[in-house]
Amino acid sequence: MITVLFYVFAAIAVGGALGVVMSKSPVGSLLSMVATLGSMAAIFVLLEAHFLAAIQIIVYAGAIMVLFLFVIMLLNLGHDYQKDLEGGVLALASFATVGAMAGFLSIQLRGAGLAEDGPGGAAIDAAMAEHGVVGAIAEPLYTTYVVPFEITGILLLVAIVGALVLAKKNPA
Amino acid sequence: MITEALVLSAFLFVLGTFGVLVRRNAIIMFLCIELQLNAVNLSFVAFSRIHGMDGQIFVFFVMTVAAAEAAVGLAIIISIFRHYETVNVNNFKLLRW
Numbered sequence: 001m002i003t004v005l006f007y008v009f010a011a012i013a014v015g016g017a018l019g020v021v022m023s024k025s026p027v028g029s030l031l032s033m034v035a036t037l038g039s040m041a042a043i044f045v046l047l048e049a050h051f052l053a054a055i056q057i058i059v060y061a062g063a064i065m066v067l068f069l070f071v072i073m074l075l076n077l078g079h080d081y082q083k084d085l086e087g088g089v090l091a092l093a094s095f096a097t098v099g100a101m102a103g104f105l106s107i108q109l110r111g112a113g114l115a116e117d118g119p120g121g122a123a124i125d126a127a128m129a130e131h132g133v134v135g136a137i138a139e140p141l142y143t144t145y146v147v148p149f150e151i152t153g154i155l156l157l158v159a160i161v162g163a164l165v166l167a168k169k170n171p172a
Numbered sequence: 173m174i175t176e177a178l179v180l181s182a183f184l185f186v187l188g189t190f191g192v193l194v195r196r197n198a199i200i201m202f203l204c205i206e207l208q209l210n211a212v213n214l215s216f217v218a219f220s221r222i223h224g225m226d227g228q229i230f231v232f233f234v235m236t237v238a239a240a241e242a243a244v245g246l247a248i249i250i251s252i253f254r255h256y257e258t259v260n261v262n263n264f265k266l267l268r269w
Contacts, residue, residue: 002173003173006173006176006177007176010176010180013180013184014180014183014184014187017183017184017187017188017207018187020187020191020200020203020204020207021187021190021191021194021195021204026197026199026200029200029203030203033203033206033207036184036207036210037210040210040213040214043177043180043214044214044217046173047173047177047217047218047220047221048221049217049220049228049231051228052213052217052228052231052232052235055232055235056213056235059235059239060206060210060235060238063239064206064238064239064242067242067243067246068199068202068203068242068246071199071246071249071250072199074250075249075250075253075259077197077199077259090193090194091194094190094193094194095190095194098186098187098189098190098193099186101182101186101189102182102183102186105179105182105186106179106182106183109175109178109179109182119222119224120219120220120221120222120223120224120225120227121221121222123224123225124220124221124224124225124228127225136225137225137228137229137232140225140226140229141229141232145229148233152233152236152237155236155237155240156236156239156240158240159239159240159241159243159244160243162243162244162247163243163244163246163247164247166244166247166248166250166251167246167247167250167251169254
């Protein structure tokens with residue numbers, strides 16, 4: 001059952017990614033991206049990362065995609081249907097390159113013979129049973145990784161100030 | 173399940189790379205970069221089934237950095253659009269040779 005669900009959501013994710021790359025209209029790309037993000041969240045749930053699935057929907061599909069849509073509407077690019085795929089030889093060459101990359105990667109991963117569920121999976125399940133779904137990720141986040149966590153806060157502050165300074169109308 | 177997730181992550185990353193290479197619309201190139209970040213997130217979550225909770229915490233940080241990057245990048249796109257009236261990167265050739 002889980003395997004079937006995984007393949008369904010994987011197909012939606014790859015189809016959405018193709019839509020992002022191929023769609024002529026920016027809004028179409030954006031909606032395909034939301035489909036991809038949603039199915040990725042479902043795959044996160046299948047991999048027992050419930051908190052990250054919720055964050056994926058709230059932050060990515062909710063906030064970041066709305067920010068993109070807002071910029072598209074603000075700059076009035078919704079009707080920008082021009083064909084902007086780099087034509088001819090370059091596109092074919094890049095497609096061949098990235099296709100070969102994907103092929104080699106999947107062959108490599110198939111050959112690696114990874115276990116179905118390693119020791120980490122058991123540790124995560126135990127932590128979730130003890131602390132709950134959010135507590136399992138919060139406990140190491142606020143102990144081992146507390147310094148990176150605080151630095152992330154500073155990064156967000158800098159990003160807010162930087163975005164304001166960059167996007168504000170220059171009087172000069 | 174882990175292997176399949178890693179293969180899916182490889183495919184999504186490659187599709188994102190392809191998009192960055194062939195699209196000329198700055199916003200869509202940006203969207204493809206987000207796709208690449210998401211593919212990496214998926215492989216982090218898959219590997220967390222082997223190596224423990226640290227992978228999921230990395231995904232948390234990647235998402236935060238992606239949000240900050242989206243805010244700053246879109247602000248840059250807005251200020252470039254004010255100057256050139258377009259977001260097609262073929263027109264930004266001041267620093268090109």
